[in-house]
Amino acid sequence: MKIIKYILPLLLCSTLGLQSCNDFLDTKPSAIYTEDLVWSTRNTAEAFILQTYNSIIGSYTDFKTEDCFTTNSVWVYQGCPAEVKEQKDRDWDFGFGNFGTVRRCNLIIEKVQASPTLSEAEKKELIAEGKMLRAMTYYYQAKHTGRVIWVDRVLTETDEFNLPLTKTIVESYSYILKDLDDAINGLPNESKTGRLNRNAALALKSEVCLTAAAYTGNKSLYAQAVEAVDAIKGYSLDSKYESMFNQDGAYSSPEIIFAHYRSKENTSCQNTLMQEMIPNQNNDAINNYKCSPTFKKDYIFEAWMSHAPSQNLVDDYLVIDRLTGKAVRWNESTQFKNSTKVVAPATLNLAFDPKEITAESIGYESIDGSKLNELMYENRDQRFYATIVYDSCQFYGETVTLCKQGNLNRTARVGAPGTSHMPLTNYIWRKGVYNVSWRIYSGVPTDYHSVIFRYGRALLNKTEALLCMAKEDASKLSEAVATMNQTRMVHGGLPPSEAVTLVQAWSDYKTERRVDLAMEGDYYWSLLRWGKYGYEANHGQNPGSVIKELNMPATFPEISKDRQRMFIGNVQFTNDSREFRTRRYLFPIPQGQINANAALTEADQNEGW
Structure with a gap:
């Protein structure tokens, strides 16, 4: 009710x-x-x-x-x-x-x-x-x-x-x-x-x-x-x-423990996250920049997109290897490695900004005519399809192309990235998007809900607690892996983790939590916890060290129109200059509170601020 x-x-x-x-x-x-x-x-x-x-x-x-x-x-x-x-x-x-x-x-x-x-x-x-x-x-x-x-x-x-x-x-x-x-x-x-x-x-x-x-x-x-x-x-x-986060499972999902519900009687699209997840594009712009295909319903995507998922996140949605049946990263699968070769990104002629190519960038080229987008995106963790809109998939009844000259490519609106509410990363969020008739648009009424507590998240909490206990009690390790495998298999459709060491289990768990709880306000706080634990939870570093994941640049893919070439580059516009100082394990006590409260002094300020 x-x-x-x-x-x-x-x-x-x-x-x-x-x-x-x-x-x-x-x-x-x-x-x-x-x-x-x-x-x-x-x-x-x-x-x-x-x-x-x-x-x-x-x-x-x-x-x-x-x-x-x-x-x-x-x-x-x-x-x-x-x-x-x-x-x-x-x-x-x-x-x-x-x-x-x-x-x-x-x-x-x-x-x-x-x-x-x-x-x-x-x-x-x-x-x-x-x-x-x-x-x-x-x-x-x-x-x-x-x-x-x-x-x-x-x-x-x-x-x-x-x-x-x-x-x-x-x-x-x-x-x-x-x-x-x-x-x-x-x-x-x-x-x-x-x-x-x-x-x-x-x-x-x-x-x-x-x-x-x-x-x-x-x-x-x-x-x-x-x-x-x-x-x-x-x-x-x-x-x-997927249905847990849209209209299909809002009231019927057996997993949702507590959610915040809003009614279309007093809620419109602009009052929801959806308004900020959907791009702004029309057929005139698609034609002007020689992109394709045009939309069957013009202006189907006309919202105020402000944030988009990155390649960093997409990397963690594992692929089932066709030969071994194991879950691996997309560029480690035999089907990808057997059909591609690594090349210098600068040789790909994808008309990119040279600043987007760094020493860490990597290019790929098909060697047998296979389409790189299919090799990347087929046989994925099922949560990938429930969470991410990617090149050549269906979304809102339209074929969405995010390749070079695709209809929703990062440059398809005005010829340059970082403008006009377009996906800077060549990905779009699907998780949390309702089927709103006929489109998501300002002023259009919609029901909406946000999941706050659910059983899968609780199971992942249990997994993490068991991994921490396994540091001193090795018998807890197998229970931790078994608990983690519940979400991995039921939600992701993946084979179970085969982790047998604490290092392996933490690696699989960090990947599992990231993809299962994407866009649920969890990952930042989990990274802080893991940094505080240190050791296996934070790349072998001492507790309280710098957190690698908060220092790395955001990345994106650029795929050629024929899907035969691609590179992974760094998102520019300062998304490649992220920094994490250890003071940010705690935010500052607001200076305004210190100034207004005689019981507080500068000595109460958190370290580093």
């Missing part, structure tokens, strides 16, 4: 909620309805709670920002975000001061407990929901800054508002995990679609345990992560991976 069901009771208390929670200093709300009325029935209390969801969910659904920190996704404009080039300063603020939401959560906890009319059973559930929402709010902050300003009560005008940071990261996560444990003990096992339940709390706990362990060194948290995943009941992997 959609959250929209709760709009009527929500209106009853929206004035109270909006006026009382602008920030945690606001202690004298004026409202049409009294607080006693709001907390007198379950319906009105739930209306306030559901409005609080809206203050938190955005932090868990803004996938594009976090994926663009990595090479998973690339801004299509002439430049990449300042964040990934280490050009941000200590004024950087990612929700650190979200005290209005914290206050709402504390209101839920305190007002529900004090209600003389709610039953004890109702109080238990609603308080647990408030604590889950508070844990989500603070986990988002703790991922960024480590220490937080923990507020666990509704502040009044007599309270001291200059509150200190938690003394350590350990303290931050102890509070968050306590809230999650309380939520697990109080939430129901099942809930209406779009509402949190015990399984959602277990799924989040499994991930919080991993992050907390990485930043605190508390190895006992790995066992807690495993226990949390094992306690999840009633969910299973969805063999229809």
Whole structure:
């Protein structure tokens, strides 16, 4: 059942909620309805709670920002975000001061407990929901800054508002995990679609345990992560991976534990990620630049594309080798190696910008007439076809060509890359795209949902915990590989991993997590965890070292029109000048917070900022 069901009771208390929670200093709300009325029935209390969801969910659904920190996704404009080039300063603020939401959560906890009319059973559930929402709010902050300003009560005008940071990261996560444990003990096992339940709390706990362990060194948290995943009941992997993220499986997928749902009654395409995933192209431009084929429906793609998947990501969708049956990278398969030869990119005459060719670039040429796009893209991990639009595939009823002079090639709009909402990487996102009639366009109504917690992600959390435990207990290795193989085989259609060493298992796991959770706001935070673990999790380096994946350039393919030649080059416009300094394991405590809060000093700033 959609959250929209709760709009009527929500209106009853929206004035109270909006006026009382602008920030945690606001202690004298004026409202049409009294607080006693709001907390007198379950319906009105739930209306306030559901409005609080809206203050938190955005932090868990803004996938594009976090994926663009990595090479998973690339801004299509002439430049990449300042964040990934280490050009941000200590004024950087990612929700650190979200005290209005914290206050709402504390209101839920305190007002529900004090209600003389709610039953004890109702109080238990609603308080647990408030604590889950508070844990989500603070986990988002703790991922960024480590220490937080923990507020666990509704502040009044007599309270001291200059509150200190938690003394350590350990303290931050102890509070968050306590809230999650309380939520697990109080939430129901099942809930209406779009509402949190015990399984959602277990799924989040499994991930919080991993992050907390990485930043605190508390190895006992790995066992807690495993226990949390094992306690999840009633969910299973969805063999229809693509449908989980579009209209087909939004409400029926057995894997989705918690998602944010929006109705076409109040949602249009421009309010969804889809508006930023679809290019802007028409038949006049296709003809002007001698590209092909033209579209059967002109202007079928007329959106505001701002980010596109990279070749770096595509490399991790493995290919099943036709000869051996093993899963390998596309350019390591026997079918590719037997039909191509490596050549100098400069000899390919693909009219590229010379700056896009570096020492790391590599060119290929067919030696038997085989088409390189077919060799690259056939027999792939099934999640590739569910996630990526690639050369010569079908998308929205059209044949999409991303080769040189293809209809959606990076230069097919104005003759140059990095302009006009075209795919700078020669790839387009398919994951998360609904079938909207007749096209995705500003103002066109659409339902939409964003998956936040799902069983596959929880299984990958369990895999990671087991791999960390296997460092000291070798018996955990086989269990970790078996757990990882569940998503690899059900979602990907791949043969199982044959990893028998910790190094091999970590390598396969990092690939598996990247492709299974692409565009789900995970990869950046996983890279930070793996960097904190170090050793097998980060290319053999010591814990806290530089993270290779955050220092490498974004790449793209350019395939000739006849598909007989191609090269892999670096995306220009500063996407080839990414930098990761170890200070970015934690973001800065925002300078504005330090300046405004007498309890904070420069000594509270995170290292390196």
